[in-house]
Amino acid sequence: MSEHDFSSLHVVTHPLLQHKLSLMRDRKTPPILFRQLLREISLLLGYEVTRDLPLTTERIETPLVEMEAPVLACPLSIVSILRAGLGMAEGLQQLIPSAREGHIGLYRDPETKKPHEYFLKLPENPGRVLLVDPMLATGGSAAHAVDVLLRNGIAREDLRLVTLVCAPEGVQVFAKAHPDVPIYTAALDEKLNEKAYILPGLGDAGDRLFGTL
Numbered sequence: 001m002s003e004h005d006f007s008s009l010h011v012v013t014h015p016l017l018q019h020k021l022s023l024m025r026d027r028k029t030p031p032i033l034f035r036q037l038l039r040e041i042s043l044l045l046g047y048e049v050t051r052d053l054p055l056t057t058e059r060i061e062t063p064l065v066e067m068e069a070p071v072l073a074c075p076l077s078i079v080s081i082l083r084a085g086l087g088m089a090e091g092l093q094q095l096i097p098s099a100r101e102g103h104i105g106l107y108r109d110p111e112t113k114k115p116h117e118y119f120l121k122l123p124e125n126p127g128r129v130l131l132v133d134p135m136l137a138t139g140g141s142a143a144h145a146v147d148v149l150l151r152n153g154i155a156r157e158d159l160r161l162v163t164l165v166c167a168p169e170g171v172q173v174f175a176k177a178h179p180d181v182p183i184y185t186a187a188l189d190e191k192l193n194e195k196a197y198i199l200p201g202l203g204d205a206g207d208r209l210f211g212t213l
């Protein structure tokens, strides 16, 4: 991938999703509504990111006849980057109740902007994995999380990154590290500020979700 290639990025432009994202960006939106909107947007993003899930068939009986009915061919797991990823996992769990769940605890050091890992628990036989975190800023956290998943035996082709807002800088860093991992997002924003926060962005997603501002 060249330095400014955004080919692995899928921006979901559904009007409902864009309207809800604007509500989330508004500084006046309180944590309870922020959480509800993140859950609703994640459902809409989830619909797009699962579009290419493989299907097989199972023989079932309707009340009238037997049929070969389409069913998902492989397990699916949602892996959240803590803390803010939890808000997205809530919506995706509603969409895919059979999904397994994993967690990678990361926080970004305010000085170095590098991710620090403090927790890891992944499901066995995860199948297709949706890695979720609303913010892709420098890209360090998401790139690190994919490294962790690969080290734990998950195949690159089974991975999708699902985010809410991306900075161009973060997309470049992530795509350079993991060019074959598609990114699904609701917005590609303008840039990072000097503290590596996304502009216009929505602030600190974890703090707004959990009311820890």
Ligand SMILES: O=P(O)(O)OC[C@H]1O[C@H](OP(=O)(O)OP(=O)(O)O)[C@H](O)[C@@H]1O
Pocket: 081, 082, 083, 084, 085, 106, 107, 108, 109, 113, 115, 133, 134, 135, 136, 137, 138, 139, 140, 141, 142, 170, 196, 204, 205, 206, 207
């Ligand atoms: O792309 P990056 O520059 O790595 O930044 C993005 C990370 O920052 C936020 O987490 P944060 O470190 O604030 O932790 P939190 O979710 O516990 O608030 C966000 O949820 C991402 O994980």
Ligand SMILES: O=c1cc[nH]c(=O)[nH]1
Pocket: 135, 137, 196, 197, 198, 199, 201, 202, 203, 204, 205, 206
């Ligand atoms: O804008 C940003 C950047 C990193 N983490 C966030 O939560 N927001």
Ligand SMILES: [Mg+2]
Pocket: 204, 205, 206, 207
């Ligand atoms: Mg945070």
